[in-house]
Amino acid sequence: MIQVGFVGVGRMGANMARRLHDRGYRITAVQDRDLLVAEALAHELGCEAAPVPARVSELSEIIVTVVSDDAAMQEIFAPQSPSGLLAFANDKLFINCATITPSVHVEVEALVERHGGACLEACMASSITQARQGTLYLMCGGKPDVFARANPVLQALGSTIRYIGGAGEAAKVKALVNMVMNCNTAALAEGLGLGAALGLDLAALREVFGQTGAASRVLETDGEDMQTRAHECYFSVAHAAKDSGIALGLAKSTGLTLPLAQATYEQYVKLVASGGGHLDKSGIAELTFKGRQA
Numbered sequence: 001m002i003q004v005g006f007v008g009v010g011r012m013g014a015n016m017a018r019r020l021h022d023r024g025y026r027i028t029a030v031q032d033r034d035l036l037v038a039e040a041l042a043h044e045l046g047c048e049a050a051p052v053p054a055r056v057s058e059l060s061e062i063i064v065t066v067v068s069d070d071a072a073m074q075e076i077f078a079p080q081s082p083s084g085l086l087a088f089a090n091d092k093l094f095i096n097c098a099t100i101t102p103s104v105h106v107e108v109e110a111l112v113e114r115h116g117g118a119c120l121e122a123c124m125a126s127s128i129t130q131a132r133q134g135t136l137y138l139m140c141g142g143k144p145d146v147f148a149r150a151n152p153v154l155q156a157l158g159s160t161i162r163y164i165g166g167a168g169e170a171a172k173v174k175a176l177v178n179m180v181m182n183c184n185t186a187a188l189a190e191g192l193g194l195g196a197a198l199g200l201d202l203a204a205l206r207e208v209f210g211q212t213g214a215a216s217r218v219l220e221t222d223g224e225d226m227q228t229r230a231h232e233c234y235f236s237v238a239h240a241a242k243d244s245g246i247a248l249g250l251a252k253s254t255g256l257t258l259p260l261a262q263a264t265y266e267q268y269v270k271l272v273a274s275g276g277g278h279l280d281k282s283g284i285a286e287l288t289f290k291g292r293q294a
Helices: 011-022 035-045 053-059 070-076 102-114 128-133 144-157 169-197 202-210 217-228 237-254 259-276 281-287
Strands: 003-007 026-031 062-065 093-096 118-124 136-142 158-165
Touching: 003 011, 003 053, 011 026, 011 035, 011 062, 011 128, 011 144, 026 035, 026 053, 062 144, 070 102, 093 102, 093 144, 102 118, 102 169, 118 144, 118 169, 128 136, 136 144, 136 169, 144 158, 158 169, 169 202, 169 217, 169 237, 169 259, 169 281, 202 217, 217 281, 237 259, 237 281, 259 281
Parallel strands: 003 026, 003 062, 062 093, 093 118, 136 158
Antiparallel strands: 118 136
């Protein structure tokens, strides 16, 4: 039985661990900055709540990481840290699922290989429900032989598995996916906010949007939530700001200016600054509807 450990068991990581457990993988250990979260999941899955990432790599053949940002990724893969994943990296396979700067994925791959392990980025374009159901859309970057090695686990987690190219390439695609999604979300919020200000029936307006050129995936997932202010978090405002920021950094590196992405990023940053970082990305509607607190 293949032994799999997880570092980062928020709602995405925890549901991925549950999915693999259901598919017959042995979950050996889980670790999270929030020890109580890790302990609860460990009790549920019958595994160890590891005190540090190194313990997860010590106990596991495959380590899946689902952390929040560049700093968290660099911390768990710190090369001189006895508590980091590299302490027991030899012969291990790391599958890294966070949306982070592409260059950090390249950096981590090099570190892991120097310590005798293998590394693959598996960027997710899906949400919590898909993680639990094993229907994630996964975009993968790394060496082809590592992708082949990871494929059985990837197939258990996702319904669409795409190999994009070398390290960092999948992360570039993921940054663009989220950049466009965030722009669509902001545009939808403005359309519905203006509709409300004009006294239109928003349910009817959403129906018209869905039958015309204003249709989008975001309309399906976020339109009603924007109208009813139901911002239970599936993809947070804070993450939206981070990911749009990554895309803008890539644009800057090529000499491009992206005014729509920049404006969207600024809206999300504004919402984070006002204390709304924990809201779902649909919470950007709080900035556009009259009478709501920005």
